[in-house]
Amino acid sequence: MTDTTCPSCGAVAAAGSKFCESCGVSLGGESPAAPVATPALDDLSPISAPTRRKATDPVVDTGPRPCLVCQGVVGPDGYCETCGAKAPTERDHFRETPASWVAGVCDRGIVHHRNEDAMALLASETPGERAVLVVLDGVSNSIDSDVASLAGAQAAREALRTPFxxxxxxxxxxxxAITQAFVTAAxxxxxxxxxxxxxxxxNPASATFAVVVVEGDLLAHANIGDSRVYWLPDGGPAVQLTVDDSAAQQQMDAGVPRAVAETSPQAHAITKWLGRDAPDITPRTGQLEITGPGWVLACSDGLWNYASEPEALAAQIAAAGTVEPLELALALTAFANAQGGRDNITAALARVEPAAIAQDSGQNASEPALDHQEESDG
Incomplete structure (x- = not known):
């Protein structure tokens, strides 16, 4: 028997191998993930430059990892004890659930050979009291961006650990004062x-930056680049809170329709980023007071590529049919992978219900909120 070449990533596997050691694809002709059409070579996002550092594994939930194929248990050797599929590394797919009302999933996707997205979350035990969701998307054609994005996400989370x-x-x-806290976190x-x-x-490491802090009925957000924050209320109009620093956004500001701008050749060219060669690391910031329940979503473009309009993301949330944050984050990740998974995917979510918080704290939930959004460039 001769060695086999993986049809997904091109790695050479020993004769008789059941799964590719590099990407986990079945060498029997089917991927452990949901089958998707393979994009043409000229449609692929740029493949990451080889990393020269070991990315520090993110802090993940303790206990055995579930198999992404059959939900069996992944053994110490990295293979599922039930179906034999090779599990991705914890850097390629990890989950965080700091509290019952907050969770996130960060996933490599289908096309990229490594996960350059990162997230870092924290939350109080009391639902809706306080949470911090940080998402960084490492720029795929810069060296060591997988390491840098995780380091940056964790640093921003720690900078925002103290309440406003x-x-x-x-x-x-x-x-x-809130704007200054975001400037410090960036x-x-x-x-x-x-x-x-x-x-x-x-070619120094670089990354986009998006963060949202939930404090009761206040959503405060900041961003650099094109990772985003959305507010998706129950039964109300969904809102994209952040404004991208990108060529596509410049086109939209000039009157080009969103659908045209976001599918143009330079759609994902960013005009601001984090990194040694960053021209400006002052984030755009904003605040919104909310009056009803809904979902806060911080995500990378690996998700919103396939559902950019706020209403489109709200539809995906409705289709998932769950009120559990981790289940919803997994459903959004599966949706992006089913569309082709051409980029790394991060979806971090908080379920907020201001009325319940007001009752718990003895406030009058019927008092009118300010119901406004303030925008600033720092």
């Missing part, structure tokens, strides 16, 4: 990205 200040005198002064993320970048690299 209260009692600042006026709403404007508190809004200014700077911390950028410093972490730079710290793991080879000083001699001519």
């Amino acid at each position: 200040p209260h009692g600042m005198g006026t709403p404007a002064s508190r809004a200014s 700077a911390a993320a950028n410093a972490a990205v730079v710290s793991v970048t080879d000083p001699a690299s001519t």
Whole structure:
């Protein structure tokens, strides 16, 4: 018998191998993931430059990992004990559930050879009280962006661990303090990205940045690049809270329809990013007071590529038919992979119900909220 070449990633596998050691694809002709059409070569996103560092494994839930094919248990050797499928590494697919109302999934997708997305989450035990969702998308044609994105996400989360200040005198002064907290978090993320970048690299690691903080009925958000934050209320109009720093956004600002701009050749060319060569790391920031229940979503373009309009994402949430954050994050990831999985995918979610929080804290839930959104470039 002769060696076999993996039809998905091109790696050479020993004769008789059941699964590819590199990407986990079945060498019997079917992928462990849901079958999808293979895109033409000229349609593929750029393949990542080879990493020269070992990405630090993210903090993941303890206990045996479930098999992504059959939900069996992944053994210590990295293979499912039930169906034999090779599990992805914890860096290629990981999940976080810091509280019952917050969860996220970060996945390699179908096409890319490694996961350069990253997320870092924290949440209080009390639903809706406080959560931080951070998503970084490593730029795929820069070296070590998988390492950098994870380092940056974790640094930003730690910078935002302390609640926003209260009692600042006026709403404007508190809004200014929140904006400064995001500026500090972006700077911390950028410093972490730079710290793991080879000083001699001519193609330094870089990443986009998106974060949303939930504090009761307040959603505060910030972004650099084209990772996004959405507010998807129950029964109400869905909203994209962040504004991309991208060529596509520039076209839309000039009047080009979204569908045209986001499918143009330069649609995913970003105009701001984190990294040693970043021209500007000041985030766009905004705040929204919410009056009813819904979902907060922070995601990379690996998800919104296939459902950019807020209403399209709301439809996917409705189709998932679950109120469990982890189940919903997995459903959104599966949706993106079923569309082709041409990029890494991150979906981080918080389920918020301001009325319940107001009752728990003794507030009058019927009081009118400010119901506004403030935007700033820092």
